[in-house]
Amino acid sequence: MNNRTIRCWVDGQPTDHLDIRDRGLAYGDGLFETMALLGGRIAHEHHHYARLVAGCHRLGLPVPKFAQWQEHLAVALNHAPAEPAVLKLILTRGRGGRGYRSPQNPKPSWILQLLPWPDYPKSWAEQGITLRYCNSRLGHNPLLAGIKHLNRLEQVLARSEWDDTAIQEGLMLDLDGQVICGTQSNVFWVRHGQLYTPKLDRCGIAGITRARILEHFDVAIETISPADLEQADELFVCNSLMGVLPVINLAGQRYEIGPVTRAVQDALQKETV
Amino acid sequence: MNNRTIRCWVDGQPTDHLDIRDRGLAYGDGLFETMALLGGRIAHEHHHYARLVAGCHRLGLPVPKFAQWQEHLAVALNHAPAEPAVLKLILTRGRGGRGYRSPQNPKPSWILQLLPWPDYPKSWAEQGITLRYCNSRLGHNPLLAGIKHLNRLEQVLARSEWDDTAIQEGLMLDLDGQVICGTQSNVFWVRHGQLYTPKLDRCGIAGITRARILEHFDVAIETISPADLEQADELFVCNSLMGVLPVINLAGQRYEIGPVTRAVQDALQKETV
Numbered sequence: 001m002n003n004r005t006i007r008c009w010v011d012g013q014p015t016d017h018l019d020i021r022d023r024g025l026a027y028g029d030g031l032f033e034t035m036a037l038l039g040g041r042i043a044h045e046h047h048h049y050a051r052l053v054a055g056c057h058r059l060g061l062p063v064p065k066f067a068q069w070q071e072h073l074a075v076a077l078n079h080a081p082a083e084p085a086v087l088k089l090i091l092t093r094g095r096g097g098r099g100y101r102s103p104q105n106p107k108p109s110w111i112l113q114l115l116p117w118p119d120y121p122k123s124w125a126e127q128g129i130t131l132r133y134c135n136s137r138l139g140h141n142p143l144l145a146g147i148k149h150l151n152r153l154e155q156v157l158a159r160s161e162w163d164d165t166a167i168q169e170g171l172m173l174d175l176d177g178q179v180i181c182g183t184q185s186n187v188f189w190v191r192h193g194q195l196y197t198p199k200l201d202r203c204g205i206a207g208i209t210r211a212r213i214l215e216h217f218d219v220a221i222e223t224i225s226p227a228d229l230e231q232a233d234e235l236f237v238c239n240s241l242m243g244v245l246p247v248i249n250l251a252g253q254r255y256e257i258g259p260v261t262r263a264v265q266d267a268l269q270k271e272t273v
Numbered sequence: 274m275n276n277r278t279i280r281c282w283v284d285g286q287p288t289d290h291l292d293i294r295d296r297g298l299a300y301g302d303g304l305f306e307t308m309a310l311l312g313g314r315i316a317h318e319h320h321h322y323a324r325l326v327a328g329c330h331r332l333g334l335p336v337p338k339f340a341q342w343q344e345h346l347a348v349a350l351n352h353a354p355a356e357p358a359v360l361k362l363i364l365t366r367g368r369g370g371r372g373y374r375s376p377q378n379p380k381p382s383w384i385l386q387l388l389p390w391p392d393y394p395k396s397w398a399e400q401g402i403t404l405r406y407c408n409s410r411l412g413h414n415p416l417l418a419g420i421k422h423l424n425r426l427e428q429v430l431a432r433s434e435w436d437d438t439a440i441q442e443g444l445m446l447d448l449d450g451q452v453i454c455g456t457q458s459n460v461f462w463v464r465h466g467q468l469y470t471p472k473l474d475r476c477g478i479a480g481i482t483r484a485r486i487l488e489h490f491d492v493a494i495e496t497i498s499p500a501d502l503e504q505a506d507e508l509f510v511c512n513s514l515m516g517v518l519p520v521i522n523l524a525g526q527r528y529e530i531g532p533v534t535r536a537v538q539d540a541l542q543k544e545t546v
Contacts, residue, residue, distance in 0.1 A: 005294060010293065015293075016293055017290035017291060017292060018290060018291055018292075018293045018298065019289055019290060019291075020283065020290060020363070020386065021281075021289070021386070023429075024298050025291065025298045025363065025365075025384075025423070026363070026423070026425075027423065027424075027425035027426065027428070028300070028301030028423055028424050028425060028426055029425070029429050059426065059429075059430070060430070090293070092298075093429075099432070099457055100425065100429050100432035100456055101433070102429065102432070113293065113294070136416055137415075137416065138414075139412045139414025139415075139416070139476075140412050140413050140414075140448055141410070141411075141413075141427065141448070142410075142412075143409055143410065143426075143427065143430060144412070144426055144427070149426055150298070150300065150301055150426075151300075151424035152299075152300035152301060152302070153300065153301055153302060153332065153416075153417055153422055153424045154414065154416065154417070155300070155373045156296075156332075156373050156375065157332070157333070158373070159373035159374045159375070160333055160374070160375050175413055175414070175415075183373055184372055184373060203412075
């Protein structure tokens, strides 16, 4: 991703700086959403809003009404370019409290960044990508599993394991050695025509594209080991910016790009934003 | 703790704001140290430095030499008051990188806050404190266990469980139901004259006061369940600001303040800073 920020705002004000006493920095006490802006609109906005709300419930943050969400995001949408772009929202518990203790009436910080569209090569979606396994394992914690919170050191450590640009993503295992997700994507596989994706009740992030696939297709939620994944007929990863990317090579194991993967790509592409 | 910041600096410059693209905010990609400033000097500075270095190795952050640490902290020490104060250091991976991927040559941010001394009541150390058990469990992840990184949502959620000012600290269990630590302290217990503290190889933070006690006393590192902890003869918690606090009540269970706890308090108090 081209990491050059176009514009940014904190609580509606144009600024690229945040109070160092914000709990987002001190403890990762908050959530984020990385959203595709297409034609000046947030793609799958209700999915992103719903996940943020789920995260707020889990972390005990004040839950914004949809109208409040819209109001906070308006400043960025007013500056959205016509071409595709990325809107990143960081929502923290704001300042205050003593040590880990939260303030009684937290005033969350709404931090917005408008970023250029990453321009992943078209060949990734068409001809497939290459994956490795990461050595960094995902820890277990049902308290935090599934939501997109700011405690992301596991993903940072996993992504630091390779520099080879021929490898587009790394799959992460949990402490039990089960396949959970990519460093920045969810993973699906196909076996005898059935679509599968891992359970995310102990670790991993439940992505928006994953949620959309679960709405459109009959997906079995199962755990799987790397050894069993070798028996899959098709394999793909997905996220909100990359879309659905077929995997043709996972740690040297070859996969065909099959009809189910293509059907998922087609279905999501046809869906109205 | 009185949370009013006296002064703060980022990379040597007096400012209370940080770039919102800092990875400390985006991912909790960094470490922190909360240090007692006594007579203008950092208490147990080499312990804090050593833990920061251990954390840098674990997270793949550039490891500062001791002279660099001193240089970065000098600006705060030059403004240290004569009375006790707190110096909080947040060290992040700085800006840059694409998504989770770190920049090749990260330029860490050194964020310093000079805070007033918390003034815990003297009665806590003398007459003991009351603890509860937290429902929020600590997840397991050996990758991150022990170091004082910025991914602290577990502690935030645990500390949010009670408001009762008669309860000074909460003990946290791990996913297996074993006692690990307090939300902001380490825990020790005594049984038949032997001092014990939990293993921190899968979760928890290895505190500086804990390290000092391990240097002075013969401590057995063991796991313990809440049921077994009821059989302890003495119980105490500790951290760098509170010191060693005897526990007289844990979730209704009464404990005596015994000779081992007093010996630990005496030994640490006599130690030269």
